[in-house]
Amino acid sequence: DILRPHALRYPVHPGELSGSLGGNVNTNAGGMRAVRHGVTRHHVIGLEVVLIDGTVVRTGGPVVKLSSGYDLTQLLIGSEGTLALVTEVTLRLSPAFAHSATVLVPFATLEEVTRVVPSIVASGLEPSMTEYIDLVTMRAMTDAASLELGVSPDVAGATTAYLVVVLETRTGAQLERDLEDLARMLEDAGALDTYVLAGGVAQRLIEARERMFVGGQGGRRRRH
Known part of the structure; x- marks a missing residue:
């Protein structure tokens, strides 16, 4: 602030x-x-x-x-x-970057996610975040935060892994170009669909992911 x-x-x-x-x-x-x-x-x-x-x-x-x-x-x-x-x-x-977009990408297999991440990082798009979220964690996150991500039932039923990609740019035009390049790359990698999340939903998803991480760390500490 x-x-x-x-x-x-x-x-x-x-x-x-x-x-x-x-x-x-x-x-x-x-x-x-x-x-x-x-x-x-x-x-x-x-x-x-x-x-x-x-x-x-x-x-x-x-x-x-x-x-x-x-x-x-x-x-x-x-x-x-x-x-x-x-x-x-x-x-x-x-x-500070003036423009950003959070992209939610469902995949049918974890292997597809692990193959595409190095390609995204090496592509020159310079994502600020590439975060893998497994199906169980995503369900727990969305239930706990009452999040509606807009994923269609058919796609959700075929999904076992999600990838969250955050892009940040200085201009709106650059962001649009980067989103188009990312969408093509994800489609070639076998993504079931690509969702650009609204700002409020995107922020809540990232915050929910952070809470899950911290909660998991606390649980591991208590077991020790």
Whole structure:
């Protein structure tokens, strides 16, 4: 919200949205959008940390290149608090995209999904997200969130796996071209259909997917 008036954003989108920025640094969080935007370490250019003896240390800084000495910033990212306590983070921000589309793609088999994803990533479309959702998880998500995705009964009955693809572009014309290219690629890969979700439905689907991931993580932790 703070960055929106400046048409900027921090593109990392971790699955645990309640986490702090310091927590993102400690775990090198990535999330579902890492396919295009990378993980936390790709966007951190400086840190302020406190060592175990109370010493305050600054690493990196607000510059594009810093090549002198050891790269302590990258050493600390992902160290999960074992080396220092993160108290300040300097980020490399990215321009916000003005146009986006979320595409829901049902497939008859998981094999078709796994074959098409590398092709999409290598195609030059630069999707921000390519997320596989199995049939059981999708049913649980849509039931819990009371989501209606608009998938026809015939297609839903033949589906065993879903792929969610998010495209982001700077212009509407580019988004239309990318959607057309993606649709052709998906059809060639055996997709049962292609659905471009409305903005509100798309957002709720992504949020439901994040909740399922966090809930699953919590369940695994409790079993241990």
